[in-house]
Amino acid sequence: MTILRMIAAASVAVLALTAEGTADERPTLRIATEGAYPPFNNRNADGELVGFDVDIARALCDRIEMTCVFVVQDWEGMIPGLLANRYDAIIASMAITEERSRKVHFTDKYYATRPAMVVPRDSTITEATDAGLAGRSVGAQSGTTHANYAEAKFPSATLKPYPIPLAYQEELQNGRLDAAIDDLILLSEWVESDSGQCCRILATLPVDEAINGKGIGIAVRKTSPDLRDAFNAAIAAIRADGTYKTINDAYFSFDIYGD
Structure with a gap:
C-alpha cells in the first residue's frame, strides 16, 4: 500500500x-x-x-x-x-x-520572503538595530522565526511574544508596544489597511538563514x-x-x- x-x-x-x-x-x-x-x-x-x-x-x-x-x-x-x-x-x-x-x-x-519591522507612525525609533531598539519593547508572534530573530539580533530590547499577529497589532494601535517584527508582506498589507493606519514599516531586515530558514x-x-x-x-x-x-x-x- x-x-x-x-x-x-x-x-x-x-x-x-x-x-x-x-x-x-x-x-x-x-x-x-x-x-x-x-x-x-x-x-x-x-x-x-x-x-x-x-x-x-x-x-x-x-x-x-x-x-x-x-x-x-x-x-x-x-x-x-x-x-x-x-x-x-x-x-x-x-x-x-x-x-x-x-x-x-x-x-x-x-x-520566500523577508522579515521587517513596524513601528507607530510617530515613533522616534530611527533604525532597526540593537542600539536603536535598546530599552524598547518589540512584539512578535511566539514560536516563529521572527521571535527568534528579535531575540538574537536585538538583545537590548524587551521581546514580547503574542499568540497571533492581531494581538501585537492591537498593542501597537493602543500605544502599548514600541515595535513589532514579522513577515514583510504581512506587515505591508496591514499598514495599508484601515486598522494599520497607526503604523509604518521602519525597515526590511536582512535574512539570516540560520534563523529565518531556507x-x-x-x-x-x-x-x-x-x-x-x-x-x-x-x-x-x-x-x-x-x-x-x-x-x-x-x-x-x-x-x-x-x-
Whole structure:
C-alpha cells in the first residue's frame, strides 16, 4: 500500500469531524493551517478559510489527486499536532529551519520572503538595530522565526511574544508596544489597511538563514517521505503550468517564490 493510500484510509473519518472539507470521490488529505495569518491563511467574513496558503494547498491536492480537508490549528501546536497524527501535512507559511527539520520532513520551498519591522507612525525609533531598539519593547508572534530573530539580533530590547499577529497589532494601535517584527508582506498589507493606519514599516531586515530558514515549505512526518516527494513534484508542476502564477497574482504584484 502506498503512503498516499495509507493516508487516505486514515483520513476517511475526518470528513465527519470537520466543517472545512468538501467530500468527493477522491481520498482526503488533512492539511493544518493557522487561519490567523493574512494574506496567507485567515477566515473571511463568512468564516471560510482563504489566503495564499489555502489556494496553494488546494492546487497541490488537485495535482496529487486528493481532496484537502483543512484543520485549523494554533501556531504553537502545529508540529506537535502533526507528530500526533491529527493531520497529514502543515501548509501554514512555516519556514524551513534546521531546528524544525530535526522533527519533520520539509518539501522544497513554495515561497520566500523577508522579515521587517513596524513601528507607530510617530515613533522616534530611527533604525532597526540593537542600539536603536535598546530599552524598547518589540512584539512578535511566539514560536516563529521572527521571535527568534528579535531575540538574537536585538538583545537590548524587551521581546514580547503574542499568540497571533492581531494581538501585537492591537498593542501597537493602543500605544502599548514600541515595535513589532514579522513577515514583510504581512506587515505591508496591514499598514495599508484601515486598522494599520497607526503604523509604518521602519525597515526590511536582512535574512539570516540560520534563523529565518531556507524559504517556506510544507511539513510532513518523517515517516511520510513519499508524501513529501509527491508535494515536491506538485510544486514543480504548478510552477511550470502557470497555476502558481495565477494564485500568486491574485494576492501579490510580484513573484513571491523568490530567487
